[in-house]
Amino acid sequence: MEERIVSVALDDIHKRFDANEVLKGISVSAHQGEVISVLGPSGSGKSTLLRCINLLEIPDSGRLLVSGEEVLLKKTRDNRTVPADTKQVERIRAKLAMVFQQFNLWSHMTILQNVIEAPVHVLKTPRQEAIDRAMMYLEKVGIPDKLEAYPAHLSGGQQQRAAIARALAMEPEVILFDEPTSALDPELVGEVLQVMRNLAEEGRTMIVVTHEMGFAREVSSRVIFLDEGLVMEDGAPEIIFNNPETDRFSAFIKAMV
Amino acid sequence: MLSLHGYGPSIFEGTLLTLEVSLASLLIAMLLGISGALAKLSGARSLRLVATFYTTIIRGIPDLVLMLLVFYGGQMLINQLGPLLGYDGYIDINPFIAGVLTIGFIFGAYMTETFRGAILAVNKGQLEAGTAYGMSGFMVFRRITLPQMVRHALPGFGNNWLVLVKTTALVSIIGLNDMVRKAGLAAGATRKPFTFYLVVAVNYLLITTISIYILKYLERRYSVGVREF
Numbered sequence A: 001m002e003e004r005i006v007s008v009a010l011d012d013i014h015k016r017f018d019a020n021e022v023l024k025g026i027s028v029s030a031h032q033g034e035v036i037s038v039l040g041p042s043g044s045g046k047s048t049l050l051r052c053i054n055l056l057e058i059p060d061s062g063r064l065l066v067s068g069e070e071v072l073l074k075k076t077r078d079n080r081t082v083p084a085d086t087k088q089v090e091r092i093r094a095k096l097a098m099v100f101q102q103f104n105l106w107s108h109m110t111i112l113q114n115v116i117e118a119p120v121h122v123l124k125t126p127r128q129e130a131i132d133r134a135m136m137y138l139e140k141v142g143i144p145d146k147l148e149a150y151p152a153h154l155s156g157g158q159q160q161r162a163a164i165a166r167a168l169a170m171e172p173e174v175i176l177f178d179e180p181t182s183a184l185d186p187e188l189v190g191e192v193l194q195v196m197r198n199l200a201e202e203g204r205t206m207i208v209v210t211h212e213m214g215f216a217r218e219v220s221s222r223v224i225f226l227d228e229g230l231v232m233e234d235g236a237p238e239i240i241f242n243n244p245e246t247d248r249f250s251a252f253i254k255a256m257v
Numbered sequence B: 001m002l003s004l005h006g007y008g009p010s011i012f013e014g015t016l017l018t019l020e021v022s023l024a025s026l027l028i029a030m031l032l033g034i035s036g037a038l039a040k041l042s043g044a045r046s047l048r049l050v051a052t053f054y055t056t057i058i059r060g061i062p063d064l065v066l067m068l069l070v071f072y073g074g075q076m077l078i079n080q081l082g083p084l085l086g087y088d089g090y091i092d093i094n095p096f097i098a099g100v101l102t103i104g105f106i107f108g109a110y111m112t113e114t115f116r117g118a119i120l121a122v123n124k125g126q127l128e129a130g131t132a133y134g135m136s137g138f139m140v141f142r143r144i145t146l147p148q149m150v151r152h153a154l155p156g157f158g159n160n161w162l163v164l165v166k167t168t169a170l171v172s173i174i175g176l177n178d179m180v181r182k183a184g185l186a187a188g189a190t191r192k193p194f195t196f197y198l199v200v201a202v203n204y205l206l207i208t209t210i211s212i213y214i215l216k217y218l219e220r221r222y223s224v225g226v227r228e229f
Helices: A044-053 A086-095 A111-122 A127-140 A156-168 A186-201 A213-218 A237-242 A248-254 B009-042 B046-060 B063-085 B095-120 B124-132 B137-174 B179-190 B193-221
Strands: A005-019 A021-031 A034-040 A061-066 A073-075 A081-083 A096-099 A172-180 A205-210 A224-228 A230-235
Touching: A005 A044, A021 A044, A021 A224, A021 A230, A034 A044, A034 A213, A044 A061, A044 A081, A044 A213, A081 A086, A086 A096, A096 A156, A096 B124, A111 A127, A111 A156, A111 B137, A127 A156, A156 A172, A156 A186, A186 A205, A186 B193, A205 A237, A213 A237, A224 A237, A224 A248, A230 A237, A230 A248, B009 B046, B009 B137, B009 B193, B046 B095, B063 B095, B063 B137, B095 B137, B124 B137, B137 B179, B137 B193, B179 B193
Parallel strands: A034 A205, A034 A224, A096 A172, A172 A205
Antiparallel strands: A005 A021, A005 A061, A073 A081, A224 A230
16 A cells, blocks of 8 residues: 555544543544545434544543644543643644534624635735635635625525635645535535535545435545444445445445435 | 803713713723623633622622712721821722722623623534634634624613613712712702703713614624524
């Protein structure tokens, strides 16, 4: 196998919420250019896993590396795990753009302002450069005419595409998608998936938590199936969809069709 | 303007003072309000306790009683502390400062509740998006929470402001020459209390009416991006 750059690496990640252990030791790494679909029944921990990658949730134990840099964690006196260096966390988050299920565009800003906000204020990109780049990405996601609109005036599909443009504008190492089409009306799902398909073809590194079996099967280069906080399957879609190793996954596929 | 038996200019000065007391108190109330709200919403138990203690005490005692307590109590305290710090003269509390501090302190408690509600009304997902894009906690507050909470805070803020303006009438009791006191002096000298208190009433009404228009304008401005139904 050729030498590939590791964008994100998780090693034995554990996370519990009170008595409920959501992640029970996850080890996964994403290489540059990979499009990974994370599948799993609800409650399997897939969203938590994604949120651990950009530290919206702090893993209780395990190691997390983002483009070769290990996230420094420490224990508090009451034995909670917290980041040792908040500046490092902010730096790492800026490399990992996230697309949310509920879009989470900033409602008091126009679409253009949404897209340039983090580049200008977090990455300190010169404003004009950020605007030029924003126009380019809004073009790419197919809503170049909406830059002066406010999020509330767009359809769900347009909002999610704007949110994808916001993610692209960070020129991130990896884009994390947290069920990006789950909050959309069925007729709007296609336009968002098409944008994501284009990004995959460009060779962008993507980790996508999704219920879209078509996307997982046809677009992703790798599929991970999570159940009860553990990785049950991990492989190329054509292999694991055709020859599931676990009964859980074959049952899951059957239920989803 | 009417000469008002020669007391017109004096009432006008009083009106200016009323405005000064109101605006200065508002400034303090806003600072205390935002600190109080952040303290109440913070993860630190001690901060939450202090803020809760503050709002409970202030909201449970009449404004007039508080003002008298601060004015006379503050006077006593300062004059007992003075000698300890090597100052022998008698210190008079400036009634302007006492008034502004008391009113600011009282309305800070109301603003705390208004701002707390407004912060809670801001969509959590949008704050999380800020965090996820590498913003610091302060930047999330400044760039996302603050501009959005204004819209939620304005109605309550407006009410507090109107009540605050009217509460400034109390400072006349501690000897500050606001328009109520000026009117009182004029009424005593001319024996025409109704005339002067009517003027005062109209002045308050003017201030509050103009305020309402400004607040309406602000509400429209900060509702940008909110879908009208």
